[in-house]
Amino acid sequence: MIEKVILVRPRGFCAGVERAIKIVEDCLQIFGKPVYVKHEIVHNKHVVDSLTKKGAITVNTVEEIPQNATAVFSAHGSPPQDFEKARQKNIRLIDATCPLVSKVHLEVHRYANQGYTILYIGHKGHVEADGVCAELPGKLHLIETIKDIEEIRMNKEEEDDKEKNQNNDNKKGVYLTQTTLSVDETKEIIAALKKRFPNIKEPPSEDICYATTNRQAAIKELAKNVDVIFVIGSKNSSNSRRLAETAQKTGKTAFLIDDVNGIKKEMFKDAKIIGLSAGASVPEYLVQQAVEYFVNLGAKKEELNVLNEVMTFKEPLELIKIKREQKGI
Ligand code: SF4
Structure with missing residues (x-):
């Protein structure tokens, strides 16, 4: 119940x-x-x-x-x-x-003009990553996982260095990221990057955007208080997927659903408390439809306000x- x-x-x-x-x-x-x-x-x-x-x-x-x-x-x-x-x-x-995506496009050129090799952490094939990578075709390194770091050659001179058996891991590099990544996974990738390239430069401000960061922080708090979490969002939405994954990583059962029609009774059969969140591209009426579904089953509605956002x-x-x-x- x-x-x-x-x-x-x-x-x-x-x-x-x-x-x-x-x-x-x-x-x-x-x-x-x-x-x-x-x-x-x-x-x-x-x-x-x-x-x-x-x-x-x-x-x-x-x-x-x-x-x-x-x-x-x-x-x-x-x-x-x-x-x-x-x-x-x-x-x-x-x-x-x-504007937070445009900021990353501008950073690519600013650092390239200063002679930096750009290491971009993002998802291959995602439209945001494709747009950023197209700023410097063939010159920017796309990193999806820690494993990709092994393959990085800081610039074309690397091939020469390799032949001369030199290590070029201290060449001038900067990392930038997609705006909608998992905050925790990205921290791990950045730690591995810093290990391989100790002098790598950080972006002047965090590239993972405030909305992605705040929703992931909030869902971790939510997870402490509920049995099952439903994240409303489309499967092709990077920030919605990362939000559902963040919830799952807390150890709680979490589902990514498009809307109320994605909720099935077997998903919450042993649960007493349901948590709800929604990705950054999800209209509020979809959340309210899901709330109504549970209220109609006898649930009491509560709000958990983790953070206030004032961005426009x-x-x-x-x-x-x-x-x-x-x-x-
Ligand atoms: S999630 Fe929203 S705020 Fe963040 S980069 Fe995308 S559109 Fe901008």
């Missing part, structure tokens, strides 16, 4: 996701249908479906966007080549890249400019 359902805070939408969704909605309102969105605006099926109903068309490449159309690039960031392709097609482009991001300058022009300011 379920006694309680505990909702942890912070959960759900982060500032970058709220900003990206609003950009698409504003574009639909200002320019009318259709607005093309390159890549899912955020990794959540419900958000994408709702914007599709309003007139957004999600595509995977710039090639699929017609000449002169209005387009938004997703919150995950894009390769610089895509901006050039959009320019050549005279696309009216509004970039919804989260400004809308893109190009959109501010268009809005001002419309108002004749």
